[in-house]
Amino acid sequence: MEVVILGSGQDGGVPQLGAERSVADPRTASSLAVLTASGSIVLFDASPDLRVQWLTVAPRPIAAVFLTHGHMGHYAGLMQFGKEAAATRELPLHATRRMLTYLDSNEPWRSLLFERFLADVPLDPGVPVSVGGDLTVTATAVPHRSEFTDTVGFSIAGPERSLLYLPDVDRWDAWDARGYVGRHDIAIVDGTFWSEAEPPGRSIADVPHPTIIDSMERFADLVDDVTIVFTHLNHSNPAGAAGSAEAREVHRRGFLIAEDGMRFDLGGRS
Numbered sequence: 001m002e003v004v005i006l007g008s009g010q011d012g013g014v015p016q017l018g019a020e021r022s023v024a025d026p027r028t029a030s031s032l033a034v035l036t037a038s039g040s041i042v043l044f045d046a047s048p049d050l051r052v053q054w055l056t057v058a059p060r061p062i063a064a065v066f067l068t069h070g071h072m073g074h075y076a077g078l079m080q081f082g083k084e085a086a087a088t089r090e091l092p093l094h095a096t097r098r099m100l101t102y103l104d105s106n107e108p109w110r111s112l113l114f115e116r117f118l119a120d121v122p123l124d125p126g127v128p129v130s131v132g133g134d135l136t137v138t139a140t141a142v143p144h145r146s147e148f149t150d151t152v153g154f155s156i157a158g159p160e161r162s163l164l165y166l167p168d169v170d171r172w173d174a175w176d177a178r179g180y181v182g183r184h185d186i187a188i189v190d191g192t193f194w195s196e197a198e199p200p201g202r203s204i205a206d207v208p209h210p211t212i213i214d215s216m217e218r219f220a221d222l223v224d225d226v227t228i229v230f231t232h233l234n235h236s237n238p239a240g241a242a243g244s245a246e247a248r249e250v251h252r253r254g255f256l257i258a259e260d261g262m263r264f265d266l267g268g269r270s
C-alpha cells in the first residue's frame, strides 16, 4: 500500500495568486492519496488542484474522501465530484459532524450531498474507520482556526506501517503533540512557515502555524524512529526551495520537505 503526496503547498498553492514573488518551488495545495490493494484511491482532503493532482494516480477510481477541515485548500475540490464533472454516485465523504453541517448548510456543497454525488459519513475523533479491509483511518481533533469547522489530523494505518497526516495546526503546545507524532512510522505535518518573521504583509498571529524551526527543536529526538516530513508550505517558505540553506538544514537535522508526487510505502501489496 502506497501513500502519494498529491500536493505539498499551503491552501493557495505555490505560486500564490497576487503574490509578487514566490520563494518556494511550485506546489499544488496539500492533499494525499492512499493507493489501496484493490486498485482504488482514498483521498485525504480535496484540494482546489484535485483535477490535475488526480493525473498523478490516474486512472484509478476514487473510493472515498476524508476531510481535515473547512479551509479552502482542503475541501474546495469537492466541486469536481458534481454534475458538471465526475458526477460520482454516493461517494463516501468522511468528515466531522461540524464539517458536514457546514457543507450541508452552504451551496454549492449542499447540492453535492442532497443530489447524492457524495454520501456523508460522520467521523468521530478517536474511533477507527476501516476502509477496504487493510486500511484503518482514525481522526484526532487538533487546535486550528475554527471559523467554520473543527479540524482533525488522520492516523492512516496500512498493513505494516502507519502514517500521520496533519497539514494544519495552530500550535504544538497545550496538547500531546509529541506523543501523537511519535506513535507513527511516518508523520506528514504542518510546515507552513520557516520562521515567525516570514508571513508576507501579515502577522503570524493572524495565521497561526508552528514554524519549522520550532518543530525541528521539539521533535529532534523523534527522527530516529519517525520519518517526519514538512508539508503545506507557504509560497514565502525558503525551506520549500530545493537546495536552499534552509532546505539543507532540514535534511541535516534528519527531517524531510514534502514534494508533490513523493511516495511512502505502508507495506502489503499496492
Ligand SMILES: [Zn+2]
Residues within 6 Å of the ligand: 010, 011, 071, 073, 074, 167, 168, 232
Ligand atoms: Zn491549510
Ligand SMILES: [Zn+2]
Residues within 6 Å of the ligand: 069, 071, 144, 168
Ligand atoms: Zn486551515
